[in-house]
Every structure is written in C-alpha cells, then in structure tokens.
Amino acid sequence: MTLALTHFLIVSAALFSIGLLAALSRRHAIFILIGVELMLAAANLNFVAFWRFGPASAQPTGVMVAIFAIAIAAAEAAVGLALVIAVYRHYRTTNVDELNSMRG
Amino acid sequence: MSHAAFIAIAVLTLAAALAAASLSKLIHAALCLALVFIGVAAFYFLLGAEFVGLVQVFVYVGAVAVLIVFTILLTRRESERPAPFKWGGAIVAVAVFVSLLWTILKTSTLPAVAPAVTPLTVKHIGDSLMTAYVWPLQCVGLILTAALIGSLVLVIEEKP
Amino acid sequence: MVHRFPSSKVSGGFLDQIFVWTKQQVLSVFTDAPEWVVQIVSSLINIAAVLGTFLTLFALISVLERKILGRIQNRYGPNRVGPFGLFQPVADGIKMLIKEDIVPFRADQVVHFLAPIMMVLPAILALGVIPYGRNMTAFAIDGGILFFFAVGSMTELAVFMAGWGSNNKFSMLGAMRAIAQMVSYELPLIITVLPVVMIVGSLSPDAIVAAQGGYAHGLVPRWFVFTPWGGAAFILFFISGLVESNRTPFDVPEGESEIVAGHMTEYSGFKYATFFMAEYFGMFAISGLAVTLFLGGWHAPIRFLEVVPSYVWFFAKLSALLFVFIWIRGTLPRTRVDQVMNFAWKFVLPMAFTCIISAAVWHYQAHGLAGWLGSFAVVAVVYLSLSYVLDTRKKFAPRVYRFAE
Numbered sequence: 292m293t294l295a296l297t298h299f300l301i302v303s304a305a306l307f308s309i310g311l312l313a314a315l316s317r318r319h320a321i322f323i324l325i326g327v328e329l330m331l332a333a334a335n336l337n338f339v340a341f342w343r344f345g346p347a348s349a350q351p352t353g354v355m356v357a358i359f360a361i362a363i364a365a366a367e368a369a370v371g372l373a374l375v376i377a378v379y380r381h382y383r384t385t386n387v388d389e390l391n392s393m394r395g
Numbered sequence: 396m397s398h399a400a401f402i403a404i405a406v407l408t409l410a411a412a413l414a415a416a417s418l419s420k421l422i423h424a425a426l427c428l429a430l431v432f433i434g435v436a437a438f439y440f441l442l443g444a445e446f447v448g449l450v451q452v453f454v455y456v457g458a459v460a461v462l463i464v465f466t467i468l469l470t471r472r473e474s475e476r477p478a479p480f481k482w483g484g485a486i487v488a489v490a491v492f493v494s495l496l497w498t499i500l501k502t503s504t505l506p507a508v509a510p511a512v513t514p515l516t517v518k519h520i521g522d523s524l525m526t527a528y529v530w531p532l533q534c535v536g537l538i539l540t541a542a543l544i545g546s547l548v549l550v551i552e553e554k555p
Numbered sequence: 556m557v558h559r560f561p562s563s564k565v566s567g568g569f570l571d572q573i574f575v576w577t578k579q580q581v582l583s584v585f586t587d588a589p590e591w592v593v594q595i596v597s598s599l600i601n602i603a604a605v606l607g608t609f610l611t612l613f614a615l616i617s618v619l620e621r622k623i624l625g626r627i628q629n630r631y632g633p634n635r636v637g638p639f640g641l642f643q644p645v646a647d648g649i650k651m652l653i654k655e656d657i658v659p660f661r662a663d664q665v666v667h668f669l670a671p672i673m674m675v676l677p678a679i680l681a682l683g684v685i686p687y688g689r690n691m692t693a694f695a696i697d698g699g700i701l702f703f704f705a706v707g708s709m710t711e712l713a714v715f716m717a718g719w720g721s722n723n724k725f726s727m728l729g730a731m732r733a734i735a736q737m738v739s740y741e742l743p744l745i746i747t748v749l750p751v752v753m754i755v756g757s758l759s760p761d762a763i764v765a766a767q768g769g770y771a772h773g774l775v776p777r778w779f780v781f782t783p784w785g786g787a788a789f790i791l792f793f794i795s796g797l798v799e800s801n802r803t804p805f806d807v808p809e810g811e812s813e814i815v816a817g818h819m820t821e822y823s824g825f826k827y828a829t830f831f832m833a834e835y836f837g838m839f840a841i842s843g844l845a846v847t848l849f850l851g852g853w854h855a856p857i858r859f860l861e862v863v864p865s866y867v868w869f870f871a872k873l874s875a876l877l878f879v880f881i882w883i884r885g886t887l888p889r890t891r892v893d894q895v896m897n898f899a900w901k902f903v904l905p906m907a908f909t910c911i912i913s914a915a916v917w918h919y920q921a922h923g924l925a926g927w928l929g930s931f932a933v934v935a936v937v938y939l940s941l942s943y944v945l946d947t948r949k950k951f952a953p954r955v956y957r958f959a960e
Contacts, residue, residue, distance in 0.1 A: 294397060294398060294401055294441075295505070295506075295508070296505045296506055297499055297500070297505055298401065298405075299438070299442070300499045300505070301496065301499060302405045302408070302409065302438070304492060304495035304496060304499060305409055305412075305492060306408065306409065306412055306431075306435075307491070307492075307495070308488045308489070308491050308492035308495070309409070309412040309413055309415075309416050309488070310412070310416070311484075311487065311488040311491055312416050312417075312484055312485055312488035313415065313416035313417075314484075315481065315483065315484025315485075315487055315488060316481040316482075316483070316484030316485055316488075317416070317481075317484075318481075319421065321421060321425075321463060321466060321467060321470075322416075322421070322424065324463070325415055325416070325424060325425070325428050325463070326416065328428065328455075328459065329412055329415065329416070329428070329431065332431065332432065332435045332455075335435070335447075335451075336435055336438055336439075339438075339439055339442050339444050339447055340442060342442075342444070343442045343443060343444070344505075344506045344510070345506070346510065347510055350523050350527050350528075351515055351519065351520065351523060354444050354446070354447055354515060354520065355520075355523060355524070355528050355531075357439075357444070357447050358446075358447060358450060358520075358524075359528075359531055359535055361447070361450055361451060361454050361455070362454070362535045362538075362539065363535065363538060364454075364455075364459070365454050365455075365458055365459060365539070366538055366539050366541075366542035367542075368458075368459045368462055368463070369462060369542050369543070369546045370542050370545055370546050370549070372462050372463065372465075372466040372546075373545070373546035373547075373549035373550045374549060375466055375470060376466060376469055376470060376549070376550050377549045377550060379469070379470040385470050422663075422666070422719060423665075423666075426666070426712070426716065429712055445696060445697060445698060446697075446698055446701070449698050449701045449702055449705045450701070450705075452705040452706070452708070452709070453701065453704060453705040453708055456705075456708060456709050456712060457704075457705065457707075457708025457709065457711065457741075458708070460712055461711050461712060461715065461734065461738070464712070464715050464719075465734075468719075468731075514697075516697050517697050517698050517701075517757070517758045517759075518756070518757070
C-alpha cells in the first residue's frame with residue numbers, strides 16, 4: 292500500500308476540524324487566532340497535496356498558492372495580534388465574550 | 396519507509412494540534428502550535444515541496460510563533476480564568492470532520508498514485524514567481540507593507 | 556535524498572577525498588541491504604562525523620578562548636590540567652556533569668527542561684548544510700541557505716522558552732533583550748546573503764562555493780569578499796553574526812552587571828553547559844556560513860597551494876574567523892541596548908540594502924573593472940552619507956577624574 296492522496300486529505304481534514312474546534316470553543320482571542328492558523332495550515336497542506344498528486348503542469352500552481360498563503364498568513368497574524376494588543380489596552384481583557392459594548 | 400514517516404508525522408502533528416487547541420495554559424498552546432507548524436513542514440518535505448516546507452518553518456516558527464508568544468506576554472495580566480467549555484463548538488467541529496471524511500472516502504476519482512514529476516527546484520519556483528506569478532507577488536508585497544504599517548498604527552502608544 | 560556517491564565527480568587527490576573514500580568503503584558493506592538501510596547508515600555516518608568534529612572543536616576552543624583572552628589581558632589562562640592546560644575541557648565537563656541540577660520551585664517544569672535542547676538542536680542542524688570540503692556536505696539540499704536560516708530562526712523560540720520557563724524576572728528580561736536583538740539583526744543577516752545568492756543564482760551552498768573557484772588573472776582568488784559588495788556584505792554579515800551568537804560587544808542579553816546571566820540565570824550544571832555548547836555551535840555555524848558565502852569555502856587562496864586538502868582550508872578559515880570572535884571579545888567593551896538597536900535599524904539595514912544594489916551594478920558591468928569601481932562607488936556614497944546623517948555632532952569633553960581631597 293502506497294501513500295495516496297486520500298491519506299493526506301484525511302490528515303488535513305482532521306487538522307482543519309481541530310482548528311475549528313479551537314476557534315469556536317475557546318474564548319481567549321489568541322486561542323481563536325491559533326485556531327485560524329491551524330485551519331490555514333490545513334488548507335495549505337491540501338494545496339500542496341493536490342499539486343503533488345495532480346497532473347504535471349508547467350507551473351507549480353499548488354505550491355505557488357501555498358507560498359502566497361503563507362505570506363498572507365504572516366500579515367494576517369501580525370495584524371490580528373496587533374488588534375488583540377490594542378483591544379487589551381482599551382478594555383483590559385482578551386476574552387471575546389466580554390467585548391460586548393456594541394450589543395443592542 | 397515513507398509510510399512509517401507519514402504515520403509518525405501525522406500522529407505528531409495531530410497530537411500537537413489537539414494540545415494547541417485544548418491546553419489551558421496559553422504559552423503551552425503557542426509552543427504546541429509551533430510543533431504543528433514543524434509537522435506540516437515535514438509533510439511538505441514528504442510531498443517533495445522542500446521549498447514550501449522551509450518557508451513554512453521560516454515564517455511560522457521564526458516569526459508567527461514569536462509574535463504570538465510576545466502578544467501573550469504583553470496581554471498577560473488578567474489570566475487563565477477557566478471558562479466553561481463550549482460544547483457547541485466541539486459538536487460543530489466533529490460534524491465538519493465527519494462530513495469531510497465522508498466526502499473524501501466517497502470520492503472515487505482521487506488519484507491514488509503520485510505521478511512521477513521532476514523534482515521542484517528553487518530555480519523553478521523563482522522563475523515562476525518572476526514570470527507567471529509576478530502580479531500576485533507584487534500584490535503580496537503591497538499587502539505585507541500595508542500590514543506592517545497597519546499593525547504599527549494599531550499598537551503605537553498614543554501620546555497624551 | 557541526502558547521500559550521494561560522489562565517485563563520479565571526485566577531482567581532488569586521494570588525501571583530499573580520504574573521508575569520502577572511507578565512507579564509501581563503509582557503505583560498500585551494505586551493498587545487499589535495501590536502499591533505505593543504506594540511506595539511514597549514510598545519514599548516521601554524516602551526523603556522527605559532523606557531531607564528532609564540532610564537539611572536538613568545541614572542547615578545543617573553550618580552552619583556547621581562555622588562553623587567548625589570558626594572553627590579551629596579560630595573564631596565563633588555564634595551565635594546570637595536562638600539558639599547557641589542554642585537558643581543561645575534560646575537567647570542566649566532569650565538573651558540569653556532577654553539579655547539582657537546580658530547577659526553581661515555581662518554574663514551568665516542562666518548558667524549563669526543553670529549552671536547552673531546543674537551543675542546541677537548531678545549531679547542530681544548521682551545521683549540516685555547510686560544505687566542509689570537496690564533496691563533503693553532510694546534508695546537501697537545493698535550498699541549503701534557506702534551511703540554515705529556517706532552523707536558525709527556531710533559536711528565538713528556544714530563548715523565549717528559557718526565559719519564560721525559569722519564572723525569574725532577570726531571565727525574562729534577558730530573553731526579551733535577546734529576542735529583540737536577534738529579530739533586529741536577522742534581517743540584515745539575511746539581506747547581506749542576498750547579493751551572493753543573486754550573483755550565483757542558487758540557494759545551494761555547494762553551488763556558491765563552486766562559483767568562487769578559480770583565480771582572476773591567475774593570482775587573486777575569485778572569492779566574493781574581494782568584490783566591493785562582497786567585502787561590505789561580509790563585514791555586515793560578521794557584525795550581525797556577532798549579535799546573533801550573543802558575543803561581545805553585543806552580549807547585552809546576558810550582561811552580568813545588569814541582569815545576572817539573562818535567560819540562563821536559573822540554569823545550572825549540565826543544562827547550563829548545554830546552553831554554552833549551543834552558543835559555541837551557533838558561532839561555528841555562522842562562521843562556517845561566512846566562510847562558505849564570502850571566503851571561498853574550501854578553495855585554496857593560491858593556486859599552487861591546492862595540493863593541501865580542501866577541508867584543511869575550510870577549517871583554517873573557520874579558525875581564523877573564530878580567532879577574530881575571541882579577539883573582539885578581549886578588546887571591545889559592551890554596548891548599551893539602545894545603541895545595539897539604533898545601529899541595526901539606522902546603519903546596518905540600509906547598508907545591507909546597498910550591497911544588493913552594488914552587486915547589481917557589478918553584475919551588469921560584466922564583473923569587470925568598471926563594475927568593480929561602480930559598485931565600490933555605490934557602497935562608498937551610501938556609507939559616507941549615512942555617516943554624515945547619523946553623526947550626532949556630540950562633542951565629548953575630555954574626561955576629568957575627581958578624587959576625594
């Protein structure tokens with residue numbers, strides 16, 4: 292039995308679900324960010340796996356998308372964490388449930 | 396051989412991911428996240444995309460993980476009050492996983508054997524970045540600059 | 556993917572290839588074994604060779620550093636254990652091993668334990684991609700330079716783990732200082748590598764060394780340090796390397812007069828020795844990369860000296876750089892934190908970018924005399940204008956000493 296695309300997809304799906312679990316069930320802003328990063332990593336893994344198992348083409352599209360996604364994810368993390376710090380400075384909390392002053 | 400490596404990496408990555416999602420101490424979760432990133436990079440190596448794996452380690456472990464631990468350090472005061480666990484999130488996550496799994500196993504058109512491709516060299520990636528993907532590259536540069544300025548504006552101390 | 560039998564392109568003499576030949580002899584025992592066994596054995600041999608060499612070098616330099624510092628400070632240095640004090644590392648090792656290992660009561664046990672391991676791991680991994688001689692690269696991959704910096708960036712996390720895990724304010728302060736200066740100087744460190752990568756057109760250390768072979772006019776070796784951009788980049792790279800390995804004059808993270816020993820405050824015994832080893836291995840790795848990138852790797856400086864085996868040249872250059880490290884430590888005082896940061900962002904980073912432009916000028920003038928002068932002019936103009944702009948115009952009054960009457 293050799294490694295098939297299915298194996299990678301299953302691992303990636305599990306990683307995505309764990310990220311979703313972290314993003315939905317934790318209340319700390321940084322945990323939510325960790326969940327988002329996990330989901331992004333799972334998506335990237337899918338891209339590279341599909342590139343490897345897909346038909347050969349002139350441009351390594353899957354790899355390129357993964358590289359761009361990593362670069363964007365770095366920007367996303369920087370801005371997200373800056374937001375967390377700004378929110379913390381203002382409200383003295385990082386619990387997203389307590390940030391409810393806009394609630395009607 | 397690569398089968399054993401695959402199983403080892405998968406177990407390590409998923410265990411670290413579970414730990415990152417469920418540990419109560421934030422700093423431990425962040426360190427486990429770094430381990431997940433290394434595991435995913437190992438998957439890239441296994442798939443023959445060495446360059447992506449190296450970039451992954453470089454960007455995520457070297458930059459994003461350090462950013463996260465610094466943020467934890469700067470927002471430490473109110474700390475880990477154990478919040479009631481939200482079962483809703485867990486149910487949704489399990490439901491998503493089961494549906495994804497069902498879809499993957501149901502699809503019969505997935506290629507089982509990887510086609511023999513020429514190894515992806517750094518030169519090839521560089522050529523692609525400078526020819527077919529030059530506009531996305533410029534856009535990424537713009538986004539990174541904007542993110543740099545934006546995050547600085549967000550966190551800079553306001554002078555009273 | 557790691558091992559390659561270089562028999563097809565062996566070009567050096569027998570003495571030059573003796574280690575490669577020995578490895579092939581060992582591997583030929585396993586001709587009947589499956590491919591993956593051969594691969595694992597080959598990797599193990601490489602790992603053992605790199606580790607053995609550098610552990611010996613570490614033991615040697617720990618005593619030589621103290622001897623040289625002693626010479627600089629007009630004293631003897633260690634001279635009790637063995638001839639000329641050469642067995643001092645053995646005594647030190649035994650002392651470190653039998654010391655009590657103290658873990659603070661409120662420390663984060665797991666993180667405190669893992670930090671020294673995480674610290675030494677990247678340094679050892681980074682040593683793998685450096686070509687030590689003709690056909691002597693332990694881990695030859697296409698993106699070797701990127702690999703070096705990717706594993707090198709893991710050190711920051713390890714420093715943080717040490718600082719956080721100790722639960723001590725000095726540790727945390729030291730770790731913050733260390734991470735701040737490592738992040739600041741990682742940027743110039745990488746940007747000064749870019750001109751070399753641009754000119755060679757490859758991220759593989761082997762290709763970079765190969766591009767520096769041969770002699771201009773049959774006399775001057777074609778090492779990159781002899782070009783204007785290469786010379787400037789080499790100096791900037793070396794300064795950044797000093798900071799990355801936390802050496803004097805940039806050892807503010809562990810400035811003992813201010814914050815005890817920085818992130819290593821709460822470590823004792825063998826864990827402390829591991830930190831010490833990681834620091835020296837990091838120094839070896841940075842120096843090895845500097846030799847590879849700018850000083851021609853294992854190439855001989857003069858043509859008729861090429862009979863000397865290639866690895867001898869590599870380690871000679873490495874020792875010269877290590878001597879400069881020690882020399883600087885014995886000579887310069889420690890800088891302040893703000894000085895380190897200002898220097899990074901206001902001077903080193905712009906100069907590093909200048910090296911890229913300068914290398915482009917050199918490249919498009921076909922590596923000739925016009926290119927040499929042009930790229931020298933670029934570096935000189937930026938250097939002079941930066942020193943004019945950054946000059947604070949502070950007049951320092953002559954120092955006066957006041958004594959109690």
